[in-house]
Amino acid sequence: MKKSLYIAAKDLKSEFRTKQMLNSMLIFSLIVIVIFSISFGDVLSQTELVGKLAPGVLWVAFTFAGTLGLSRSFAGEIENGCLEGLKLSPIDRSSIYIGKTISNAILMFIVELFTIPIFIVLFNYNISGIPGLALVIFLGTFGFVSVGTLLSALSASTRAREIMLPVLLLPLIIPVIIPAVMATGTILTDGGICSIGSELRLLVVYDLIFFVVGQLVFEYTVMD
């Protein structure tokens, strides 16, 4: 675990120095929110309609911004043969996966932290359901990143990695995106965490399964 944290810290240090991935993710996410808020301008006063559409908009922003970031996650390791350098170290391969998952998740949380306030303002929401919303976003993001990190490693050494990653990732994250969107909608409408029990259970199960599977199969995805 300690070595995973060192890998995550190294990734975050590199990223904060260049801000290459973070800036593009953030800009993409904000643009999606702003464009949708403009196009929904006429119906923003109709609370029920907005309640049905807006959670989807929020998760579209997160999903595509996240995919953008994940596509770069292992590209940096491929440059200069750094991934091979890591593979030569006497560490368990799953430490690399855990470290990468942590750093990718933190980057996504930062993007979400900036996106949500703008989303709340532009879509006229109140902030009463923030703790519930934070929990749903945490679980949804972690599930997304668990699968995404694995597939990012798998597609990193392919020639068409920018195309390969979304093609592989999007079908696999449907089981996490659907409950996340539904739970976000419920939270934003009535603010109650009690009414999203089944969605939360689904998210927790998905997260656990894919995080464990990711650790088990990561070795094979980075094998020469």
Add this chain to the structure above:
Amino acid sequence: MDSIISITGLSKSFGRRKALNNIDLDIKKGEFVAIFGPNGAGKTTLLKIMSTIINPSRGKVLVNGIDAKKHPEKIRGIIGAISHETYLYDELTARENLVFFARMYGIENNKIDERVDSILKSVNLLQRSDECAGSFSRGMKQRLSIARALLHQPEILLMDEPYTGLDQHAAANFERVLMSTGDSDVTSIMITHNIERAFELCGRMLIMDDGEIRFDKLKTEIESVEQFREQYLSIVGKDTDAEGISNV
């Protein structure tokens, strides 16, 4: 002397292509071995199997008496690797790169700074330790790469075409740093196309072709560089001269 690397009946296939074919090889502790051969001869595959990055299809590899299949992590802990790729993060400083790899190799936290300072000093990069590796010249990166490889004081040093991209001055500098920082007990295996330089450094010469070791002699058994070159050409064929060896 005892064998530090012992390979028996080693074969590796990638799909239908056979990269290594029934290789037997013993390397003694402290030996400096050069491996020559044309592209696709299986040299890099052999080195990657020794470093446990890839698994063999058949055969047994013992490194320091440890079975590579059963305990790859133990083997990785006693191996240092230098390649034409630097294995360095451009966005991190020289020191940050070394501290990161020191942690990966399990060097104790209270000894990391001392070890990093000492190795940076020996590769003449202490003054520039707080500069990003991405801003370094190719020669400086290769020196930092040596520091990274020797950081954990490995017993075996594997080098895969370390001269690639280095000019003559940088190549000579690389050798000087390598010889001054490396322990004389370290067993070194180097893949290279540079026959003259290898002849100066190494005590044993191997030629590989088509996944097999076709030539294996001590330097003392070889009369001259010219004789070895003739031997090389007769083994791999004269048409592969340009890609197999260089005079630089």
